[in-house]
Amino acid sequence: MLKATSVLVGLLLSISVVAGELSVSLRQVDGQAMPNTVVYLTAKDPATLSATNTISDKSAIMDQIDLQFSPHILVVQTNTRVRFPNSDSIKHHVYSFSPAKTFELQLYKGLQANPLLFDKSGIVELGCNVHDWMLAYIQVVDTPYFGKTDAAGQLQLSVPDGEYQITFWHPRISQEEKQLSQSISLPAQQHFSLNLTNPLLPDLSQYEQHQGDFSEYE
Amino acid sequence: MSWLKLSLFSMFFSVNVSAVELNVLTQFNYVLADDRASWFERDTGILAYSDNGFHQQQSLAVISDSFSSGLSYEAVGHYYQQGEQHVGFSQAFVSYKPLSGDHLRWRGRVGVFYPKVSLENVDLGWLSPYTYTQSAINSWFGEELRTTGAELTLFSAGRSRNSAFSFELNTAAFKANDSMGAVLTWRGFALHDRQSLNHEQIPVAPYPTVIDADGLNHPGYVEPFHEFDVKFGYYVGAHVDYFKQSSLRYYYYDNQADPNAVNPQRLYGWRSYFHSLALQHKFNANTRIVGQWLAGHTVMGEHFVAADFDAWFVLLSHGQDAHRFSLRYDHFSVTEDDVFPWDWNDSHGAAWTAAWRYDLNDNWQVGAELHWNKNYAHSRQSLNQDRQISQQQSMVVLQYRFAAQP
Numbered sequence: 001m002l003k004a005t006s007v008l009v010g011l012l013l014s015i016s017v018v019a020g021e022l023s024v025s026l027r028q029v030d031g032q033a034m035p036n037t038v039v040y041l042t043a044k045d046p047a048t049l050s051a052t053n054t055i056s057d058k059s060a061i062m063d064q065i066d067l068q069f070s071p072h073i074l075v076v077q078t079n080t081r082v083r084f085p086n087s088d089s090i091k092h093h094v095y096s097f098s099p100a101k102t103f104e105l106q107l108y109k110g111l112q113a114n115p116l117l118f119d120k121s122g123i124v125e126l127g128c129n130v131h132d133w134m135l136a137y138i139q140v141v142d143t144p145y146f147g148k149t150d151a152a153g154q155l156q157l158s159v160p161d162g163e164y165q166i167t168f169w170h171p172r173i174s175q176e177e178k179q180l181s182q183s184i185s186l187p188a189q190q191h192f193s194l195n196l197t198n199p200l201l202p203d204l205s206q207y208e209q210h211q212g213d214f215s216e217y218e
Numbered sequence: 219m220s221w222l223k224l225s226l227f228s229m230f231f232s233v234n235v236s237a238v239e240l241n242v243l244t245q246f247n248y249v250l251a252d253d254r255a256s257w258f259e260r261d262t263g264i265l266a267y268s269d270n271g272f273h274q275q276q277s278l279a280v281i282s283d284s285f286s287s288g289l290s291y292e293a294v295g296h297y298y299q300q301g302e303q304h305v306g307f308s309q310a311f312v313s314y315k316p317l318s319g320d321h322l323r324w325r326g327r328v329g330v331f332y333p334k335v336s337l338e339n340v341d342l343g344w345l346s347p348y349t350y351t352q353s354a355i356n357s358w359f360g361e362e363l364r365t366t367g368a369e370l371t372l373f374s375a376g377r378s379r380n381s382a383f384s385f386e387l388n389t390a391a392f393k394a395n396d397s398m399g400a401v402l403t404w405r406g407f408a409l410h411d412r413q414s415l416n417h418e419q420i421p422v423a424p425y426p427t428v429i430d431a432d433g434l435n436h437p438g439y440v441e442p443f444h445e446f447d448v449k450f451g452y453y454v455g456a457h458v459d460y461f462k463q464s465s466l467r468y469y470y471y472d473n474q475a476d477p478n479a480v481n482p483q484r485l486y487g488w489r490s491y492f493h494s495l496a497l498q499h500k501f502n503a504n505t506r507i508v509g510q511w512l513a514g515h516t517v518m519g520e521h522f523v524a525a526d527f528d529a530w531f532v533l534l535s536h537g538q539d540a541h542r543f544s545l546r547y548d549h550f551s552v553t554e555d556d557v558f559p560w561d562w563n564d565s566h567g568a569a570w571t572a573a574w575r576y577d578l579n580d581n582w583q584v585g586a587e588l589h590w591n592k593n594y595a596h597s598r599q600s601l602n603q604d605r606q607i608s609q610q611q612s613m614v615v616l617q618y619r620f621a622a623q624p
Binding site: 130133 | 461
């Protein structure tokens, strides 16, 4: 097994790839920056794909803080183990019915639940059966080239040269598929800008605001 | 050694996975009481305390657990120094909320519990986190209202539909709330935090028309959670929430009791129904307004005793760091509508309650409360008391709470 892994690592190292910086910019219909949006690049070339589609041994965290999921949107590579700690002093009951990962997890106060393996790509919508206003997304992507736009709607990614499909996702973006998933060629297109043409879906971030204690019978 | 490590690990693990939660809260106070003693002393005051001094205000323990299936249970036990029954439970129920990805979902409860009529009593064990002396409406609910039955809820969480609005429809069928309305009619509304326990007897002042042999010949107490007939009571309720900022709850409750049902103790069924509308709006994370309005009717016997009742309150509460300041105004009245003019049941009043509560840490809290009311009860005349009185009550309270997973 050790031998096989060494061979695999050796093979991977021997593939010479030239990584370049890709700068992505996303703007709303009114010109304002669009933050917190998932951006990922999937390679079109099978050779590049096999080079990038390595076994991930990564982990990520979806926490529960002040009766909210944190972060609201998490993006991970396939085969990432996600831990669900509970930073609150009360219990949560996290669940998902999304095809990419269907599960339920009781998160008792003071107990560490085992991490869950996310091995299928897709969007996983999380809810809490105790607190109906809690909602979060885990986007599982089949590539190591992903990130989220910052407050200025910008993202810098280090990506090897090649032909890719660049895809954008955010729960409030309502746009045609062909605009949200486009071809990109690197290093030719080192700057990629997308201006949304449709207005965003309603802003529900008020659910995330702290509204004081004693909201409901607990 | 490894087997030892393994068994120690499993012991530790099995203790930790126990999800049973125990929440305990206890309050001690020093009270400057009003001169007019309370119904607990078989007098006609509408405040709970009759003597100045230190009191064990209340202790309660809530035990609960929940399971992956969506099943959970909760039981609330109490110890009170005041009243006829010192130890007992106020609620004990099993809930089922199946996991579902649907936008319209359901859940149910079976057991003994409160309908979710109140936006004031949202702390542990149906206590108010705002004032110690609760509103007239919810003081009465704590005394005479309880569901012993099954509740079905249809709900739609706005978050799952990408909407700012959440909805909830509740309906329940219940038994054992057939004397509801008796205490309210004879004594009138009162303001306190003493919830009635299972099988509790609530004392009634010795009004001649109530207890005399040539009157109703009723015992000097009421048992609010008695079943006198075979009929089920019901309630329906609707909740609307805007984000977590604003809430509105409407309930219609009807115990459907047979007002002519009487048991060997000569306790009667009281047919009672009411509308309740509760509102809450949070101006921001610190400041909120809570209000409730209640209107209903109760009747006992062949219209021997009958009354309309209505009440409302407005509460402002502001939390600043570990401090919480609350101010509430209550207005309440009972208007009789029965066949015996010599049975005086009119009562009404208004009250101000101001409270400060300060969390010293997660466990300890100190607080102080001032209460003033002016109230009228026609029935006091039958005991040679002034019908109209003003009452004041002040208290400082030390509260301790903890949560544990035994």
